[in-house]
Amino acid sequence: MSRVSRESVEDALFRAGYWLLFAVIMLPIVVVFVTSFQQGEYLTFPPSEYSLRWYGEFFASEEWLSAVVDSATIGIGASVLATVLGVTGSLAVQRSDSVLTRVLPPIILLPLLLPPVVIGLTLLIYVNRIGLTSAYLNIVVAHTLWATPLVFFVMQSVFARFDWDLRDAGMDLGGRPSRVFYHVVLPNVRSGVVISAVIAFIVSLQEFIMALFLKSYYVKTVPVLAWTSLESSLTPMVSVVSAFLVLASIVGVLVAAAVMNMEWLAKQL
């Protein structure tokens, strides 16, 4: 066989291979959206009849709506806390070479490498021993442990592109450090901060294992409620709430990709 025809066969196989993988990756997401419009009681794919029945039941359910409020509250809390900690910490590490700023990055990365079950159990024991009883605060803390390293490393790459001479010029002109940060540094890194906050919010919104350990009778996030409902039965209601969760992620990814671009985002996560 000539080299050219062999290469075109290889090309076709290569392309077929990754489009097949692409299809398999997107399949569960498709299942979620399609089955959310199912009419029947027990989840099947593809559904035999379609309706908005389960969306109606979702908006009529106090339990689910209160979970949405809990998820949003915790997500905003974790996003604000992780963004503040991650941005200030990253700024410090950029500008200083002390022992603390050298040991910190590996420590903040560690929670991402441990099984979430282990972090959940560790925090459950801890908050019980020191008497922290607010499930909201406990889950915010758990999610911040996960979101902070993401914010931190996104900001590391954003600050690395910032021209620090601009800041030094501001300082030489007699600006206080806080003013210089606000007027000179922040406008240049604003999009990085926004993306960090969006990613932190989405990570918190989607996480459920740590939230499962730290939930209370009154405070349950949407993924936790979805998970516990799966233990009794597989109804299209799970698809309705999942569709909302996936939609939130799609919006977040598109916003982040529009501000920077998809490739930059892929390298940060």
Next chain:
Amino acid sequence: MATESMFAWLGRRIKSQDTGSVMLVAPLAAFELLFFVVPFLILVRMSLNESAQAGPYESGLTLDAYRSVLDSGLYHDLVFFSFKLGVIATTIAVLLALFYSYAAYRATGFRKSLLLFSIILPLLTTLVVKTYAWRPLLAPNGVLNDVLMGIGLTSSPIQFAPGMFGTVVGQVYIVFPYAVLAIYSVLSTMDWDTVEAARDLGASRPRSFLEVVVPEALPGIAVATVVSFAWSVGAYAAPSQLGSGQQTTFAMEIENLMLTAFDWPAGAAFSLLMLGGMLVVSLAIMRLFTGSIGGVQDV
């Protein structure tokens, strides 16, 4: 004299820019100390307490919890299965990720964005979705069986899930995006000209991939392997949604010990033993990779 120079030193420190950095890093350092480092010390302390009939534990100083975990035949099986799932899921996920990240690296324009989007979206989607959505696809009356019977490959339905097949599919699906991004971030810095050069010298495409691309990507493959392995050994969502009950992992038993059986010393001891085992295996994997990177450079 000595105090004077100390004050002078302090004065110099305060004037230098470093002080600002210390104040900036203080909140993050305090948070990590208070909610990560100290909780792990408390976890170690908890593992030395005694199990109690009423309540989650009784204060004490004993190695009983470790002994009960190490002596339990059931736990040996759980640990063996967790590591087995870790090895299988990691192998499949890293091989597929190597292929997919190479495809994303070679693609351009909209196609590249689409491939990367298909990685970032599942990454930022809840584990609940990533596991339960496979159930209607892999069930005995599910889509995969319909297709296989439709094209005549099988005559009767196969139970892909609940079972080992479903558990592996679910777990690979969970760690795959992380593995792709780890490899992609390394590949994206690779100069395509080196691959072209190898091909110009007569190397076939598969050969240039194995001998030029894979060695370049090795640091990314190492990270992908360690991350996939750590998460697959600690798998919880995939085996509970897609397993049959025979696919019980250590993480599922931890959840049971902490939230149902209320035996916190055993849960703490079991976690610490597993973390130790995972650390040893992860270091061994890293060593294996750095060894082979060194070997490649020698050639």
